Amino acid sequence: MGMFRIYGENQNGKFYLSPYTDVIIEKEGLFIHQRLFHCTVQVQCDSAWGEDLLRMLQKGIREQALEEFLTQNMGQTDARKLINDWMRMGVIE
Numbered sequence: 001m002g003m004f005r006i007y008g009e010n011q012n013g014k015f016y017l018s019p020y021t022d023v024i025i026e027k028e029g030l031f032i033h034q035r036l037f038h039c040t041v042q043v044q045c046d047s048a049w050g051e052d053l054l055r056m057l058q059k060g061i062r063e064q065a066l067e068e069f070l071t072q073n074m075g076q077t078d079a080r081k082l083i084n085d086w087m088r089m090g091v092i093e
Helices: 047-059 063-074 076-089
Strands: 021-026 029-034 039-044
Touching: 021 047, 029 047, 039 063, 039 076, 047 063, 063 076
Parallel strands: none
Antiparallel strands: 021 029, 029 039
């Protein structure tokens, strides 16, 4: 199922999963591939937590809420680094 999004004022500072990002959920975590920049990232987590994360990114999530959610799984320093890496790689926008 394809999806498009028009960005503008209604984005309200929320992050979304890039439409150019493929995600595979497995027992040991998420495998994320950004097709435009050919970047792949793995996040160690259980599959239920990974599914919750994807749901939030599809609906849109504010940066602070995303950081808090990621911190539950990996600690604040790693959560902040992951958000910065994902922005740089185009995984979230």
